[in-house]
Amino acid sequence: MRSWMKLVVAVGAxxxxxxxxxxxxFAQSAPPPEAYAIKDVLEKQVAAWNRGDIRAFMExxxxxxxxxxxxxxxxxMGWQAVxxxxxxxxxxxxxxxxxxxSGIEVHILCPDAAYVVGKYKLERQNDTPEGVFTLxxxxxxxxxxxVNDHTTAYPARGAARKPS
Numbered sequence: 107m108r109s110w111m112k113l114v115v116a117v118g119a120x121x122x123x124x125x126x127x128x129x130x131x132f133a134q135s136a137p138p139p140e141a142y143a144i145k146d147v148l149e150k151q152v153a154a155w156n157r158g159d160i161r162a163f164m165e166x167x168x169x170x171x172x173x174x175x176x177x178x179x180x181x182x183m184g185w186q187a188v189x190x191x192x193x194x195x196x197x198x199x200x201x202x203x204x205x206x207x208s209g210i211e212v213h214i215l216c217p218d219a220a221y222v223v224g225k226y227k228l229e230r231q232n233d234t235p236e237g238v239f240t241l242x243x244x245x246x247x248x249x250x251x252x253v254n255d256h257t258t259a260y261p262a263r264g265a266a267r268k269p270s
Contacts, residue, residue, distance in 0.1 A: 141212040144220055144243055144250050148207055155205040160192050168244065168251040176256040188255070203230035218245035226257070236260055 147166045154162035167173050167185055175182040175191060182191050196202045210224040220243045227236040237259035243250045 137212070138214055140214050140217070140220060140245070140250070144212050144222060145210065147243075147250050147252075148210065148222070148224075152205050152207060155202060158199045158202060160189070160196065160202075164189050164192070166252055167255070168246065168253045170253075172253065174254045176254070177258065200231060203228040203235075219243070220250070233262070235262070 151163050151166040154160075154165070164185070167188060169185045171184040173183075173185045173188055175188045179191075182188050206227050206229075208225045208227070210222060212220060212222050214220045222241040222243065223238070224241075225236065225238050227234060237257060239255065239257040241252050241256075242254035244253050245251075
């Protein structure tokens with residue numbers, strides 16, 4: 107083994123033996139301001155949803171024909187199609203329920219692009235649908251907006267699962 111490789115192995119073994127693990131520099135720093143701005147968009151969406159205002163909820167999306175929503179129901183192209191889908195799927199406050207997001211992870215890719223991974227839960231009178239999402243954000247002059255929403259619901263409790 108080359109001497110430099112022996113050194114790397116020795117240092118690694120020593121670090122493991124001492125219980126020392128390297129910590130990436132980014133883990134020690136505060137989240138970038140962009141992460142807070144994106145979380146603010148999500149918080150405004152939750153507040154709008156919980157007051158029954160789907161149109162205000164849609165302000166978090168890029169108002170473009172290029173906006174995409176992907177789910178088990180298919181792919182919806184364009185801001186208006188996404189709005190129409192929400193209005194059809196959630197025709198009243200009872201259908202909307204109370205929305206919460208959890209496990210939000212904001213990943214900044216560059217100064218004007220990011221993606222978010224998280225969980226959602228709707229609490230309604232007769233059920234509690236929940237699932238996961240990945241949102242792609244871009245920064246525009248008006249602020250951060252969702253350009254792609256991929257949302258997947260968990261199977262309903264008690265529903266038969268298909269074999270893998």
